[in-house]
Amino acid sequence: MDNLLKLIDINLNYKTDNNLIKVLQDINLEVKLKETVSIVGESGSGKTSLIMLIGGLEKASSGKIFFENNEITNMDEDEISNIRRKNIGIVFQSFYLIPNYTALENVSLTLEINKISNPEMKAKEILERFGLKERFYNLPGQLSGGEQQRVAIARSIVMKPKLILADEPTGNLDSENSELISKILFDYINSEKASLIMVTHDNNLANQTMKKIKIKDGKIN
Numbered sequence: 285m286d287n288l289l290k291l292i293d294i295n296l297n298y299k300t301d302n303n304l305i306k307v308l309q310d311i312n313l314e315v316k317l318k319e320t321v322s323i324v325g326e327s328g329s330g331k332t333s334l335i336m337l338i339g340g341l342e343k344a345s346s347g348k349i350f351f352e353n354n355e356i357t358n359m360d361e362d363e364i365s366n367i368r369r370k371n372i373g374i375v376f377q378s379f380y381l382i383p384n385y386t387a388l389e390n391v392s393l394t395l396e397i398n399k400i401s402n403p404e405m406k407a408k409e410i411l412e413r414f415g416l417k418e419r420f421y422n423l424p425g426q427l428s429g430g431e432q433q434r435v436a437i438a439r440s441i442v443m444k445p446k447l448i449l450a451d452e453p454t455g456n457l458d459s460e461n462s463e464l465i466s467k468i469l470f471d472y473i474n475s476e477k478a479s480l481i482m483v484t485h486d487n488n489l490a491n492q493t494m495k496k497i498k499i500k501d502g503k504i505n
């Protein structure tokens with residue numbers, strides 16, 4: 285399998301007034317194309333920080349990150365957001381849909397930003413595939429948690445990213461919706477030759493990935 289992502293000796297520290305908090309220490313990780321990885325660990329162990337680093341939303345204090353053999357740790361904001369926009373879809377526990385945009389607008393906006401033709405048609409296609417045909421014109425506040433997460437996933441995969449980063453994607457959902465969301469994610473990975481890195485407390489979900497990584501006190505063990 286081709287190499288998609290490589291983290292080498294990554295450290296992440298936060299400086300407070302007179303303290304240095306070591307959030308991630310000596311993280312080494314390789315993810316190949318089509319590989320699925322779950323990240324498990326106690327609250328506060330550094331899982332979200334790791335997702336943010338991989339997504340280029342946070343800067344490492346030291347170490348290197350390569351995405352498709354391009355080092356992203358020495359890129360500027362514009363270059364990183366360019367790579368992220370084209371290649372990485374991010375799904376969070378708390379959806380983060382734009383509250384005054386309809387389900388359809390939330391998804392088509394991503395296509396418009398990327399100057400894709402027929403954004404509305406393509407957004408409708410994917411929402412329909414996720415069982416949301418009757419929900420195109422609803423605002424997020426008018427949708428259930430499971431529906432909102434399906435819209436959020438539609439938005440994150442509509443550009444066909446090579447990597448999906450999911451931070452507790454089913455953390456706010458009941459078991460029925462959790463199963464639906466995991467099916468959607470794994471169907472995408474299988475049909476589009478993409479990779480998945482997913483933080484989850486759900487053992488059922490974690491056991492479906494090819495690789496399981498445990499983080500404790502900022503270290504992989």
Ligand SMILES: Nc1ncnc2c1ncn2[C@@H]1O[C@H](COP(=O)(O)OP(=O)(O)O)[C@@H](O)[C@H]1O
Pocket residue numbers: 298305307325326327328329330331332333334
């Ligand atoms: N911006 C920040 N400034 C200072 N400390 C932070 C910041 N973000 C996260 N932390 C700390 O980093 C540690 C790991 O947080 P996080 O990555 O959110 O853990 P997890 O997702 O595993 O619960 C925690 O101790 C948290 O308090």
Ligand SMILES: [Mg+2]
Pocket residue numbers: 331332333451
């Ligand atoms: Mg977290």
